Amino acid sequence: MVVTIQPSEIKGSIQAPASKSSMQRGCAASLLFNGTTIIRNPGHSNDDKAALGVIQDMGAIVKKLDDGSLQITGGGVSADCDAVNCGESGLGIRMFTPIIALSDKRITINGEGSLVTRPMDFFDEVLPQLGVEIISKEGKLPLQVKGPLQPKNITIDGSLSSQFLTGLLFGYAASNAKDVTITVNNLKSKPYIDLTLTVMKQFGWEVENRNYEQFHFTGTAKPAASTITYTVEGDWSGAAFLLVTGAIAGDIVVKGLDVQSTQADRAVLQALQASGARISIQSEQIEIGPAALKAFQFDATECPDLFPPLVALAAYCKGTTVIEGVKRLTHKESNRALTLQEEFGKMGVEIELQDDLMLIKGGNGLKGAAVHSHHDHRIAMACAVAALKANGETVISEAQAINKSYPDFYEHIQALGAVVKKPVSSK
Numbered sequence: 001m002v003v004t005i006q007p008s009e010i011k012g013s014i015q016a017p018a019s020k021s022s023m024q025r026g027c028a029a030s031l032l033f034n035g036t037t038i039i040r041n042p043g044h045s046n047d048d049k050a051a052l053g054v055i056q057d058m059g060a061i062v063k064k065l066d067d068g069s070l071q072i073t074g075g076g077v078s079a080d081c082d083a084v085n086c087g088e089s090g091l092g093i094r095m096f097t098p099i100i101a102l103s104d105k106r107i108t109i110n111g112e113g114s115l116v117t118r119p120m121d122f123f124d125e126v127l128p129q130l131g132v133e134i135i136s137k138e139g140k141l142p143l144q145v146k147g148p149l150q151p152k153n154i155t156i157d158g159s160l161s162s163q164f165l166t167g168l169l170f171g172y173a174a175s176n177a178k179d180v181t182i183t184v185n186n187l188k189s190k191p192y193i194d195l196t197l198t199v200m201k202q203f204g205w206e207v208e209n210r211n212y213e214q215f216h217f218t219g220t221a222k223p224a225a226s227t228i229t230y231t232v233e234g235d236w237s238g239a240a241f242l243l244v245t246g247a248i249a250g251d252i253v254v255k256g257l258d259v260q261s262t263q264a265d266r267a268v269l270q271a272l273q274a275s276g277a278r279i280s281i282q283s284e285q286i287e288i289g290p291a292a293l294k295a296f297q298f299d300a301t302e303c304p305d306l307f308p309p310l311v312a313l314a315a316y317c318k319g320t321t322v323i324e325g326v327k328r329l330t331h332k333e334s335n336r337a338l339t340l341q342e343e344f345g346k347m348g349v350e351i352e353l354q355d356d357l358m359l360i361k362g363g364n365g366l367k368g369a370a371v372h373s374h375h376d377h378r379i380a381m382a383c384a385v386a387a388l389k390a391n392g393e394t395v396i397s398e399a400q401a402i403n404k405s406y407p408d409f410y411e412h413i414q415a416l417g418a419v420v421k422k423p424v425s426s427k
């Protein structure tokens, strides 16, 4: 799909989308929880749909209620299939693999798009230590696993991704791990583990987090009520694009974000404040509007998904913005440091990569250009936001990539006044 964005006057109020990080964790917890879960504000991104597919394959019963909520009846893994598909979701495959390995059946786990080239060799090393047979395609998909996973003390490397740990935490909790510790070296994306533990706690699974180095299971899981209502949080990762839209293109109000959330990308507020954006943070809504934007410094090591929206912001900030954490970007949906450099280069923004630092030379005006998403949702959204104050129109190819996390993105910026041309009824 090709989407064209014109320079636009932006103004209005918008509700943040549902967080796929929150939704997918809610799906996993509902599958494992011995009872019924009502999921309010469920997401409908491709990653969310894939998670719902996986839990149904693993035995959960999912019913859509009249008010749009989902009713999920779980009770653990009882696989009645021999293959599942995680779509394009990195979190999906890395979280669900240890969960699927709770089954004693041989199950093939596959995925699509960029996921087939993303590293999964962590599982080749770790799962056999937990009694799980695994065959991968040289550390990539498809994975074939046969459990049941037996929790024991292990040491893992957390430097590539926190998502593997999220999966192990759920897997250990669901198999009633007792007096067992997962020791993690060099954990990155730590707030995502806070989110995992917050969700687990809501379902009655308590894990002791010892300084992000040890995660200890005491085995004293509190029985939760037989029905849990789980509300999917508003998405700080998707909303970061909306907030940057406000900072560069017009006064807007973004609603539905929890300012106390454990989501990593809530840190976008610090970057926006450092850039000089006019921002008012209230418990119910965030008001944001343009001001004289200046270059800022930001460490995105723990919140790597903020790079794309922050590059769009930095492009409009006078001076050289420095963002740290480039090494975290290599294995996302695209190699994001390079794809940002290439696509923003087409719009006239110079980006330099120096080891773990990204230097963005901003404030010199952007030109509309023909850009490509590289099938990466966050690259498509970053280019779309940057296009709103560019000189001339921007044409985004493979623009449908946004469906992975934020299917309503183009409609949402349109509602704020963005002039967006897209094929009728295409998602």
Ligand SMILES: O=C(O)C1=C[C@@H](OP(=O)(O)O)[C@@H](O)[C@H](O)C1
Binding pocket: 020, 021, 091, 160, 161, 162, 163, 166, 188, 189, 192, 304, 305, 328
């Ligand atoms: O747990 C999650 O929901 C996520 C964790 C992060 O991945 P890493 O832990 O690999 O950095 C993030 O980039 C991804 O979009 C979602």
Ligand SMILES: C=C(OP(=O)(O)O)C(=O)O
Binding pocket: 088, 089, 090, 091, 092, 305, 332, 333, 378, 405
């Ligand atoms: C990297 C991302 O997601 P995942 O790793 O879950 O595919 C993302 O949403 O930017």
